[in-house]
Amino acid sequence: MNHAQLTALGRALRLLGEHGEALTADTPDARLHEVKADLRRALDLLDESVTSAAPSTRCAEHPNGPVDEAAPDLCLLCETRRRAARRAEFNGPAPAAAPTPTAPSRYGTRGDRPQPQQRWLPELWNGQEWQLCGTPRRDRREAELYIAAQRRGSRPAMAYRLVHEFTDYEVLRVWGTPVRVDIEPMGNL
Numbered sequence: 270m271n272h273a274q275l276t277a278l279g280r281a282l283r284l285l286g287e288h289g290e291a292l293t294a295d296t297p298d299a300r301l302h303e304v305k306a307d308l309r310r311a312l313d314l315l316d317e318s319v320t321s322a323a324p325s326t327r328c329a330e331h332p333n334g335p336v337d338e339a340a341p342d343l344c345l346l347c348e349t350r351r352r353a354a355r356r357a358e359f360n361g362p363a364p365a366a367a368p369t370p371t372a373p374s375r376y377g378t379r380g381d382r383p384q385p386q387q388r389w390l391p392e393l394w395n396g397q398e399w400q401l402c403g404t405p406r407r408d409r410r411e412a413e414l415y416i417a418a419q420r421r422g423s424r425p426a427m428a429y430r431l432v433h434e435f436t437d438y439e440v441l442r443v444w445g446t447p448v449r450v451d452i453e454p455m456g457n458l
């Protein structure tokens with residue numbers, strides 16, 4: 270915002286404040302139309318002053334990047350990086366931590382573990398890079414239908430792609446031994 274814009278916007282906003290102060294049940298319609306016009310003018314000034322798009326994430330590095338609703342900062346790029354780091358940490362220095370098929374574990378079976386999550390991300394080519402263009406879907410067909418609809422839209426992008434994201438849950442460390450305990454009937458106590 271330059272100085273002229275700051276001055277004009279400040280004046281327009283203060284004027285709106287005055288309108289608010291002066292407002293009563295008897296305020297005539299003609300006056301309300303004036304307020305409306307002044308509000309529009311203030312909005313136009315705001316539009317001129319704000320040059321960047323409203324941030325889509327809370328990430329300082331990627332404020333307008335793709336969104337991951339599940340990430341604390343809503344940033345898909347950083348969340349993907351964090352996820353990769355967690356995975357690398359797990360796969361790296363602690364090879365003995367994971368139970369292997371040849372070493373049966375009493376800690377559980379495959380079926381007891383959380384299911385891996387997979388998502389399908391619709392992306393479009395914005396001329397420079399691929400960017401997320403819709404909510405990640407749990408269902409591939411749904412994501413494909415979404416992209417098909419985008420391509421039929423009034424202003425389709427040059428190209429679209431479907432990205433398969435696979436998010437695994439990994440047990441990093443276990444404390445104690447979760448042995449199955451039979452619940453005895455109350456009468457036996």
Ligand SMILES: [Zn+2]
Pocket residue numbers: 328329330331334344345346347348
């Ligand atoms: Zn980020």
